[in-house]
Amino acid sequence: MSRKPYQPSMPANWWLKHPAYRFYMLREATVLPLLFFIGSLLYGLYCLSQGEASWLGWLNWMQQPWVMALNALALLASLFHAFTFFRLFPQVMPLRLGGRTLPASWMVAGQWLGVLLVFLALWWLLGGYHGSN
Amino acid sequence: MKQPDSIPSDKQHLSMTVQRYRPEQDDAPVWQSYQVPYDDSTSVLDALHWIKEQQDSSLAYRWSCRMAICGSCGVMVDGTPKLGCKTFLRDYPKGLKVAALANFPIEKDLIVDMNQFLHHLTALKPYLIGQPSSASEPNRQSPEQVKRYQQFANCINCGLCYSACPQFGLNPEFLGPAAIALAHRYNLDSRDQGKAERQPALNSKNGVWSCTFVGFCSTVCPKGVDPAAAINQGKIVSTMDGVIQWFSPKQLDTTPQEPTS
Amino acid sequence: MAATKRYQRSDEPIWWSLFSAGGVCVAMLIPALIVLLVFGPWLGLLSAEALSYQRMSALLYHPLGVLFIGAVIILPLFHAMHRIHHGLHDLQWAHSSLAKWLCYGSAVLLSLLALGLWLLGVFV
Numbered sequence: 389m390s391r392k393p394y395q396p397s398m399p400a401n402w403w404l405k406h407p408a409y410r411f412y413m414l415r416e417a418t419v420l421p422l423l424f425f426i427g428s429l430l431y432g433l434y435c436l437s438q439g440e441a442s443w444l445g446w447l448n449w450m451q452q453p454w455v456m457a458l459n460a461l462a463l464l465a466s467l468f469h470a471f472t473f474f475r476l477f478p479q480v481m482p483l484r485l486g487g488r489t490l491p492a493s494w495m496v497a498g499q500w501l502g503v504l505l506v507f508l509a510l511w512w513l514l515g516g517y518h519g520s521n
Numbered sequence: 522m523k524q525p526d527s528i529p530s531d532k533q534h535l536s537m538t539v540q541r542y543r544p545e546q547d548d549a550p551v552w553q554s555y556q557v558p559y560d561d562s563t564s565v566l567d568a569l570h571w572i573k574e575q576q577d578s579s580l581a582y583r584w585s586c587r588m589a590i591c592g593s594c595g596v597m598v599d600g601t602p603k604l605g606c607k608t609f610l611r612d613y614p615k616g617l618k619v620a621a622l623a624n625f626p627i628e629k630d631l632i633v634d635m636n637q638f639l640h641h642l643t644a645l646k647p648y649l650i651g652q653p654s655s656a657s658e659p660n661r662q663s664p665e666q667v668k669r670y671q672q673f674a675n676c677i678n679c680g681l682c683y684s685a686c687p688q689f690g691l692n693p694e695f696l697g698p699a700a701i702a703l704a705h706r707y708n709l710d711s712r713d714q715g716k717a718e719r720q721p722a723l724n725s726k727n728g729v730w731s732c733t734f735v736g737f738c739s740t741v742c743p744k745g746v747d748p749a750a751a752i753n754q755g756k757i758v759s760t761m762d763g764v765i766q767w768f769s770p771k772q773l774d775t776t777p778q779e780p781t782s
Numbered sequence: 783m784a785a786t787k788r789y790q791r792s793d794e795p796i797w798w799s800l801f802s803a804g805g806v807c808v809a810m811l812i813p814a815l816i817v818l819l820v821f822g823p824w825l826g827l828l829s830a831e832a833l834s835y836q837r838m839s840a841l842l843y844h845p846l847g848v849l850f851i852g853a854v855i856i857l858p859l860f861h862a863m864h865r866i867h868h869g870l871h872d873l874q875w876a877h878s879s880l881a882k883w884l885c886y887g888s889a890v891l892l893s894l895l896a897l898g899l900w901l902l903g904v905f906v
Contacts, residue, residue, distance in 0.1 A: 392544035393626035393634055398690045400874060406600050408737040409687060416733075416869050419862035422808060425816060426862070429855055430896060436842065437903040440835040447823075447833060456820060463816040470809035476734060479750035480757065487665050499809070507814035513841070514818055515832030687872065721789040730794035733868050760795040 415472045418465035425462040428455065474499040532558035535610060537568055539580065540597075540620035542627045550627060552618070553577075559610040565619060566594050566605035569631075582631035589743055592679030595622050596631050602681035602741045624683055624690040635680050641696040642678070644722055647703035650715025666711040673706035673751050675744040682738035682748050688731050695731035696722065698738035698748030705751035708758070720762055729755040797864050797886060804861025807853045815854055843904045851900050856893040863889040 403409040428450065435446035449455060477499065478492035537557045542550040555576055557568045566584055573580045585591040587606045594605035597620040599613070610617070625633035682698035683689050689697045696704075704723060708716045723729050732752045739749040822828035831837065842850065867885035870876040
């Protein structure tokens, strides 16, 4: 008897066909708005090197509605990225303390605490304390 | 479709659409719907049995143990890889679509050719290598040492994770979730000394590095194995292995060869 | 087809390590940075003088400022281009080594640009 196996192939839109794949692609796509924010930072770095007037121009540019909208999207994307990334960490690097694996929920909570601490530290560094006067 | 008289009238029915591929007449799979009776305890495998016995004896599918340990009855249920014996019709009151496992060549109806997976599994040598064997002394292992690999030892080779993995679908040369999880299981075993034999395959492009951590393999595993964790822990192992290789003096080349079929 | 080929060590450890380090930076630093830099003045979290030219150039052109460039520009760039490289493969748009060169090459070039701009500010 001869065989005639049917060879399936991945359709171009395979990633739309299951919620798990859509979630994955959304996670991968978080880098697109991130690239816009990195571009904004590079532009700011250029403006800062060009003197005060140029720097003020960049601050103005950052407050344009379309720039703020895209960077708001970048904020949402970075938070979604953080949500997925923090969940993967205990899987990739399970931490063991005294022969026991640290509960994944602790590691996730610890990372979100880190986000909060970074925010406070950066706020302080950027002059959050100036706001008091 | 005319219902045979043998269906008990007190049972509920739903529509189960089954993928058919009859190599002697079909060039591509086609769908065929059956009205199947079910109650709370009817599994997808039970329903396939009922179709084969009552409606269409030509339907082909694999099964054996009916209790989620042999790993034979893997099928796609509404696009998600599942064991037929562990999936119940009561959870699909609006009907369901049952297809052959994705990413594998289809031999007939719900029967796929899993040779690619078995080939990858063989390449990674999933067995104890070089343990000191002595007839008088058993290999001792502490509960802590067992715990390190036990989670990855529950694999039943059902192949659901390969059907869940788009990277395997895009590149069948990718060694894939179950094979790498089992390689990791033996690498973590205190009795095993075969890591050096497995590492070259794992270090290659088609080893751990084809994985993009979609994570769906771990979601669908019927035995709660976490292959995504194994592969991504394997990425750290492979990275360290590369760093060590980089700094160590040149040795005699004993790189294992990639097996060819 | 009896020829056997050797398993070739992938160069992915390099890109994956940069991607992972970048992923940590994006998750830990970028949300705070966007909130403060984009919405800080608007929400009243930062005063106008906090982001003044004098303060910002003093902060960023401090020798430790290069760490900031690395953590919020360079590593996130490698993170993003790694995902785009694999995304092109996932979408079956590009499999070639050209795509790889373009992805990581642009990350390298933009990183050099960032370092150059920083050095320009520090020394000029």
